[in-house]
Amino acid sequence: MGYNAIVAANSGVDPFIPKPGTIITIPTAWIPPTTSVRPAIIVNIPEFRLYYFPTEVPVAVVTFPLGIGDEGRETPTGTYAVIEKIANPAWYVPRSIRENTRGFPRVVPPGPKNPMGSHALRLSRNNILIHGTNRPWGIGRRSSHGCLRLYPEDIVRLFKLVETGIQVVIVNQPLKISERGNSVFIEVHGFEDGEPSVGKAMHMLADRNLLGRTDFAKLIRAIKEKKGMPVEITVEW
Numbered sequence: 001m002g003y004n005a006i007v008a009a010n011s012g013v014d015p016f017i018p019k020p021g022t023i024i025t026i027p028t029a030w031i032p033p034t035t036s037v038r039p040a041i042i043v044n045i046p047e048f049r050l051y052y053f054p055t056e057v058p059v060a061v062v063t064f065p066l067g068i069g070d071e072g073r074e075t076p077t078g079t080y081a082v083i084e085k086i087a088n089p090a091w092y093v094p095r096s097i098r099e100n101t102r103g104f105p106r107v108v109p110p111g112p113k114n115p116m117g118s119h120a121l122r123l124s125r126n127n128i129l130i131h132g133t134n135r136p137w138g139i140g141r142r143s144s145h146g147c148l149r150l151y152p153e154d155i156v157r158l159f160k161l162v163e164t165g166i167q168v169v170i171v172n173q174p175l176k177i178s179e180r181g182n183s184v185f186i187e188v189h190g191f192e193d194g195e196p197s198v199g200k201a202m203h204m205l206a207d208r209n210l211l212g213r214t215d216f217a218k219l220i221r222a223i224k225e226k227k228g229m230p231v232e233i234t235v236e237w
Contacts, residue, residue, distance in 0.1 A: 001026065002065030002140020004048050008190065008228035027229035031176040031187045032061050040167045041082075041130075043148060045075060046174040046189040047228070048140050050130070050148065052161055064158065067138040067149035075146050076125065080168045084122040085159060089131065091116045094145060117152055119159040123168055130168075131155060177204045183234045184210050186219065190226040198223050 007015050009027040018024060032051050033042045042051045045068055052062040069075035088110040097104060108114050117132020130148045132155035133139070139151055150158065174196040176187040184205070188196050198220055205211045205219075218233040225231075 001028075002048050002067075003137070004140040005065060005228055006140075008226060011225070011227075025229075027227070029230050030063060031178040031185060031230050032063070033171060033173060033176065035169065037167050037169075039162070040169065041162065043075075043168065043170045044189075045077065045170065045172050050150070050158075052158060054161070062157075062161065064150050064154040065139050067133065067141055067143040069144050069146040070142040073145045075144070075148060075170060076128065077170045077172050078125070080123040080125050080128070080170070082121045082130075082162060082164050082166045082168060083124050085162075085164060086120040086122065087159075088118060089116045089120040089129075090114070097145070117150075117155055119155045121159065121162065130158070175201055175204060177201070177208060177210065178230065179208070179210060179213075182213070183232055184213050185230040186222050186233050187228070187230045188222055188226045189228050196223055196226070 003015065005027050009025040013022055013024065030049070033044055035042055035053055038053050038057065039055045040053045042053065043049070043066065044051070048066050048068060050064045050066050054062070090110060091108040091114050093104050093106055093108060112134055115134055116129070117134060120129045120131035122129050128147055130150065132152045133149040135143070136151055138144070138149060143149060174189045178185045186201060190196075201219060201223060202211065205214055213235055214233050215235040218231070222231040222233055
């Protein structure tokens with residue numbers, strides 16, 4: 001879990017020191033983004049989450065929470081590829097950071113003080129990497145200069161799973177729709193860029209021919225609450 005996921009699923013609960021006896025929802029279900037390309041990595045910015053789709057379709061999708069670019073240093077959406085896998089990366093400190101922070105070296109060598117962690121995947125947009133972190137509390141937050149940060153154990157696992165050349169698609173999808181059997185689900189994420197709306201959700205449901213099976217009161221409530229996890233919105237007959 002990332003910080004944002006726990007907060008969104010537990011509105012009104014102190015995320016650091018919940019009161020004794022508080023019932024906490026752990027949101028461990030997701031609606032994966034759609035993709036026709038395998039293998040592929042899909043990153044959904046409003047969700048602060050990365051999905052790895054392996055080549056074999058029946059194999060389960062692997063997913064990890066993320067830290068993303070801070071305000072003014074937003075992680076760019078688009079389609080890229082992994083062009084390099086780096087174990088024990090050095091951090092070449094951006095000039096903007098060196099100019100604003102006195103005493104910063106040009107290069108931080110591998111080790112516990114390196115904010116890139118133990119492994120990194122360089123994307124075809126050269127200034128963007130998927131990497132680990134020495135500050136795990138930044139996962140599920142805006143905490144980077146544009147790169148995508150994973151928990152230390154997660155970047156090790158992803159590094160082993162992927163090969164150079166794999167496609168990486170970074171999207172902005174605050175709304176996701178799915179169905180299972182006769183049930184309809186929506187997953188809503190609050191985000192300052194591309195805030196979800198009932199109208200947008202209705203268009204998405206109509207495109208999948210699901211409006212007739214949707215309870216609009218449940219839909220409106222799900223959009224308002226933005227719990228960041230799948231919520232059933234099926235009409236009861």
